[in-house]
Amino acid sequence: MKQVLVAGVGIHAFGRFEGVTTTDLGVVAVRNALEESGTGRGGFQAAFCATAYGGVASGHKVLGRLGMTGMPIVDVEAGCASGGAALALAKSAIESGQIETALVFGVEKMPRGIIRSSFFEPWQEASGLASTPSYFALRAQRLMHISGVTKSHLAAVVVKNRRHGSLNPDAMFRSEVDAASVLASRVVCEPLHLWMLCSPNEGAAAVVLTAADPSPSRALPRVRLDAAVLRSHLPGAVLSESTPMSGLTNDDVPPPTTLAATAAYEAAGIGPESLDVVECQDTDAARELLSYEELGLCGPGGSAALIDEGATVLGGRLPVNPSGGLLSKGEPLGASALGQVVELVRQLQGRAAQRQVPDARVALSHTVGRGANASVVILSS
């Protein structure tokens, strides 16, 4: 199988942008990635566009604006993992020898407020069962019950990520917060306070993948895409991201994140102990801690200890969400996974400025959300 390399990345900052269309956002990210990779018109043979709310032909609209069409353009929806799904498809196409170079991008302008998801049936909405943050809250409560996680750990995740985000010019929230303020923000659904939840927003990110060595004239270090894996859920867990109405009294159903991580570690030929830096799903503060366990960054029940020892802060032994995570950047569904990849590529190339993790060589990106869909991407330099 051919090796797949990252030839270039681009991003449009995440935030809220009045009067700017989804297509406008995509054009900025795509142009940046094409420029960084030295890829011109006709330089890629397929495009994969991740979006959940973009609507029909989102990818075509972006590439049409750039006068770059004719190749297959595939729009991909996999909820929070849409970008990971697009990356996985592009990687396979290159590995198989079908194409040499692929453009992968994600675009999104999320509705405001609690997201109305076409996922729920009318009876679920009418019954008040379509409150997405409440499902997060139940997961958080269970995590607190079965492990040593307390509300102060949840607050510590927010403090950490907002500190990281204050160093990221592409983040939406760029101010630091302290734990007392996090715990003083209003309770949205016990145990989750407002500041423990990420904000849906807008943004775009793009990645150019290629089988060939990127142009030798480029000064940037080479980054390899070792694994890009998408998985769905197995049935049985009542609080699964698949959002079922019932489940079994069996707590051993492996979550989709673990399914994806296991396959990704195998594909990359590494284990979690090899990782230098991680970007993971932090839709809410408890979700980040669950991700630690599900990705194998700690054993069952070990997430609180990682926070207590400061392991996942910049400067710790395994920094998590150096970009500030979704808690700082906000969550544009189609763009969030590729936004993580942009951050990690920059980390591996030593150009993450004040957020730089020293000597980062192996990096992991993780998203999980409704579907269920989970993506795990492993990159190395």
Added chain:
Amino acid sequence: MAVRDGLFVIGEHPALIGGRCRKCGQVCFPRQDICPYCSGEAVDRIELSRSGALWAWTAVTAAPPGYGGTVPYGFGVVELPEGVRVITRLTEADPAKLERGQAMDLVLEELSEQDGKRVLTYAFAPSPR
């Protein structure tokens, strides 16, 4: 009338309608024709126990999309003796007043009125002590 047909039995003794697979024996709610656990195609209609134990809970403080009722209201998971955990509304909207494992009973709650008929959904309420 039920917010959706086939979810529960209406009457003095309401009950959720689940499905039990003849092949693997697992119970699902709502009932579906094909078993979500083993793809078995014979799923019997069963009435689930009216009482169970509280497994997880929170409160919804802002009306979610498509919901026209009042807030706050309780929201959680109740574990029933058939070996199934069910996502449900709770009649208790103060999380501090609920305890893990406490006994809960099925009730029907009115959501709205449609063509002069009451639209009902299911919820669980703390059992009288």
